[in-house]
Every structure is written in C-alpha cells, then in structure tokens.
Amino acid sequence: MSTSTDIPAFNTDELDFDDFQFDESTNENLDMSHSIPERDLSFFKNIPVTVTLEVASKDIALGDLMKAGEGSVIELDKLNGEPLDVKVNGSLMGHAEVVVVNEKYGLRLIDVVDSALDSAIQ
Template identity: 75%
Template sequence: MSDSPEQSVFDGDELRFDDFQLEDFDTDAPMAAPIQSERDLSFFKNIPVTVTLEVASKEVALGDLMSAGEGSIIELDKLNGEPLDVKVNGSLMGHAEVVVVNEKYGLRLIDVVDSALTSMGK
C-alpha cells in the first residue's frame, strides 16, 4: 500500500478546537424544552403492512410433526370461542372474531392492544 497524495489520513494532532466558536456556549443554562408540534403522519398511512389473524399455535417436536399424516390432529392452545390474535407484521395488534362479508372471511376487532401502532395516529 503506497502513500499517494490523493489519500488523506486523519491525524489527531491536526484537530484544533480553536477553530470552533464556543464563546456563546453556556454550560449552566437550562436546556430548552423540545418543541411539541403536530407532525404530518399521512405519509405513513400509505405504507403497506400485513394483517394476520392467528387462530392458535402449538410448539411440537419436529419428529412428531414429521410423523403426522393425513387425518392427524394437532391440539392447539386456544379454546373454542376465544378471541383470535390479530397481528400486524408479526406484532400483536389486538383480538378479533371471524365474520363473513360478501362470502369472504373478515374479522371484527374486539380489542386493540395499546401499542406504538395505536398511539401513532393520535
């Protein structure tokens, strides 16, 4: 590796703090409160996300899953009639029940988990 005139190497000795204008810097002055302003979040409203309705789940050993075949039953962790988990990009948003709208499945939100997603729109 050769030292060519085009390459510059930072030398800590070349750093001169006299170049900075620090006269007006008062360390005893209280910090000003951050300005609270309404932000336009409409940009975020157009970002697509994936909404998933999770019926239930169960952790099983891979060997048990490999031995499962047609007609096998795997018992899941939710009881019949319990609200189902609604997830947005894998994060829990709330709970819902299944409905049918125009012959397609839909969901009716029962509750929404207080999270960054719900507080963002407020």
C-alpha cells in the same frame, strides 16, 4: 509481496472528555421540556402492511411434527370461541372474531392492544 501502511492503533487512554467545552446554545438544544410540534403523519397512511388473523398456535418438537400425517390432529393453544389474535406485520394489534361479508371472510375487532397504537404513533 504486499505493501501495508502502518496505521496507529486508537488508544482510548488518550481521550479526556474534560477537555471538551460546550457553549450555552448546545445546552439549549438538549432541553426537551418544550413541546414538539405535531408532525403530519399522512405519509404513513399509504404504507402497506400485512394483517394476519392467527387462529392459534402450538410449540411442537420437529420430531413429533415429522410423525404427523394425513388425519393427524395437533391440539392448539386456544379454546373454541376464544377471540383470535390480529397481527400487523407479525406484531400483536388486538383480538377479533371471524365474520363473513359478501361470502368472504372478514374480522370484527373486539379489542386493540394499547401498546400497538402507542408504538405506531411515536
């Protein structure tokens, strides 16, 4: 046998926001017209991220993919010579081309998507 305590249900009809009184200092704190001082963002420079160079992609039905085997060709959505997508943690940062530096692959940024920089700064 279990014992339960009766907890009264919360009734939203009992709320009356007209009863709340705000003093002037509360309104001053909500004023966003003044400039906010810049923050030191150097902390974020040491956070690791994953940079991915995506050649191309293709949406394909799982059944069609299951039929693929050695030697199968799946046509992708980019043309030869078209810039490749650079993604940071899965989000598009910009476009690049592949280069070779000291016998390793690298990328040369062609353009950077403005929204990627804007969201990183804010």
